[in-house]
Amino acid sequence: MTTPPKITTALALQGGGALGAYQLGAYQALAQEGIEPDWFSGTSIGAIAAAILAGNPPTERAAKLQEFWHEISRPDSVGLFPGKPFQRLQTQVSYAEALAFGQPNFFTPRPVNPLLALPGPDATSFYDTGPLSATLERLISFTRLNDGSVRLMLGATDIATAVLTVFDNAKTRICADHVLASGALPPGFPPVEIGGAFYWDGGLLSNTPLDFIVEALPAGHNVVFVINLWQAAGPVPQTLDEVLWREKQIQFATRANMQVDAMANRLRVRHGQSAAATENGTAEPRQVDLVQIDLRSERDQFPFSDVDFSRGSIEERRAAGFRDMRTALTAQPWAAPPLPAHGGARVHRVADGRVATEPLAGEPAPGARFA
Secondary structure, three states, X not given: OOOOOOXXXXXXXXXXXXXXXXXXXXXXXXXXXXXXXXXXXEOOHXXXXXXXXXXXXXXXXXXXHHHHHHHOOEOOOOOOOOOHHHHHHHHHHHHHHHHHHOEOOOEEEOOOOOOOXXXXXXXXXXXXXXXXXXXXXXXXXXXXXXOOOOEEEEEEEEOOOOEEEEEEOOOOOOOHHHHHHHOOOOOOOOOEEEOOEEEEEHHHOOOOOOHHHHHOOOOEEEEEEEEEOOOOOOOOOOOHHHHHHHHHHHHHHHHHHHHHHHHHHHHHHHHHHOHHHHHOOOOOXXXXXXXXXXXXXXXXXXXXXXXXXEHHHHHHXXXXXXXXXXXXXXXXXXXXXXXXXXXXXXXXXXXXXXXXEEOOOOOOOOOOEEO
16 A cells, blocks of 8 residues: 655744734644644744744644743733624723733833934834743743754844845754844834844745745645735725724735745746656656635724734634634645646635635745845
């Protein structure tokens, strides 16, 4: 009896602040099915989640990521009441708490307003992320993260060159500073210095950490779960709240969709070009199934929902991530008959309880520098 070839599984986690709790639920569903990714990539809040997952044994990953979300959140103050007016009020209260007090075990306000500080570190951001550094050191075994058992890639923006830098644990030893760099969103968070260079949030250039992971996938069958925190399709706004929220969604989600399609097209062209080499036995075919799972939550319809770290909102997003990943795992679109012998790419999008395999579109995405 022939043993089926192993599928390489990757998990790409996007940036989106408090919306990132959706990634916790998505991973929990994978773990429940016994699917442990061979590869993690992340940007911003996705980089934090990816590092926590990569830096723990499979039996502890879900618990450690859930612990992270519990530690950086606050109990609901008004959101326990049903109805959209109370949800809006809870979002506003949570946002105000974050502005005034920061988030526990995450970031704290600087004692002096940076607008009044002398030039230097204290004048470059409103918050100090020292608490997050301590949290990462507590929740992550960086020895395990760098032992080669899984691959981890994190995206950050080189401030001086405006180039996307990819921190890859196959090429450099990743520490807490690399994770902080990927999530150093200005002007809230300070830049992070690594090796003489200064970095900001990777989402400034590429919020979906996809291109660099797909470029390095091995021959054979690869399944990449892309967890999107921003909804591309949506109704025309009817209130100012909806206008401000829809603007954020379009800004981030549209770029993500284009990136997925562009990467699939790039893979398709590359496989076409390598067909002759494959036939001559000088190259192995590679098939990539990109499974895009989009967060869609009725509660997240307010301008600052991505800064709503109340536990009720976090639990709702976690549950949504679990539900949507279950939809993908039930359908298993990647198990469809394989592509032609030379490989290629397919895009499967999961939303509203459905899975759709879509035609490819888009242009190649820009390259990245690896470190």
